[in-house]
Amino acid sequence: MSESNSSNWPLWEVFTQKKTGSPHEHAGSVHAPDSEIALQNARDVYARRNEAVSLWVVKSEMVIATSPGDSGPFFDPANDKMYRHPNFYKTPEGVKNL
């Protein structure tokens, strides 16, 4: 069997934009030897039915993510700040457009 194996190619994370104005969303990943083929593979795997008008590919190793174990303390600065939400504020009954 040949030594050449497509899985030794770098892994790329694929982001698709459904229509202009929408955000790019994570779709999955592909293996590819370079960025050009990564885009083509991403098109063939994740956009066979017009699911995208724009694609991003990013080498998976370049993605820095929070770790699940730390997610509690990492995000807790937001936990006690209800005053950032509109429903924290009381308004007189009957007032409109507020």
Add this chain to the structure above:
Amino acid sequence: MTTVTENDTVLEDQFNTRIDSGEYIEPKDWMPDRYRKQLLRMMSQHAHSEVVGMLPEGNWITRAPSLRRKVALMAKVQDEAGHGLYIYSSAETLGMDRSEMEAQLLSGKAKYSSIFNYPTLSWADIGSIGWLVDGAAIVNQTMLAKASFGPYARAMIRICKEENFHHKQGYEILATLMKGTDVQKAMAQESVNRFWWPALMMFGPSDKDSPNSADLLRWKVKKNTNDELRQRFIDRTVPQADFIGLTLPDPKLKLNEETKHYDVGEIDWDEFYAVIGGNGPCNAQRLSARQKAHNEGAWVREAANAYANKKNN
């Protein structure tokens, strides 16, 4: 200081609480080793099934009866490749490299769905595969779209959308044949006779005989038992057969007025175990076709590597 074992028990309790409250588990989250192993087993088997599933259908691309049928079949086979890639991509998030899964398939170590070890002998078989095999797959995959492991569930949502085209194009093929000549009708019926029982076997053995069911249900990877899914498939499929004048090869098949479900005859599980044990009609042929495709594609991978190296230097 707590020991590792105590710590694992605490973590497993937390994991079970998350599962019970309907949370999705993501790749970097703590998970029991058995959960990881079961998912890898299930997802790699599923991905391999998509890939091997291209073979029985690919057999008819050059002989499709019209251009319309041919483009549809090519698109369907291409989808199966895509589905394999979605699931390999999801499985890789658990840390197993795709080359490892691929090697397990090519060496014959990995399993894939028993249904793909049956031959496609007539054009009507392309209809039966779309209608029965993909129809059964949709029932299973609609459930898996709610599986507790996030990447698997997301891949299934994508796949389910695409399977509906497969299912309808299969039914259309059979419906067209059933409006044709006597020979065409006989061809459709003969094909359905061969595929009906193997399609029912796709859901796996009854849960009391299925070694993995309890864990998978506990972890909400699966939400229904094999038997429940099989019944759901039967109940929605039998009226579709009636509608176009096909009969199903089971003299015991009958609507139970009390339960409102169809009762069916005994499935031949000896046949099922023989096929997954490697003794189906096409096991050897499928494996050698995969190995041939992999070896003959080597030059493409080498060319892509050479090009990438040249650009980077």
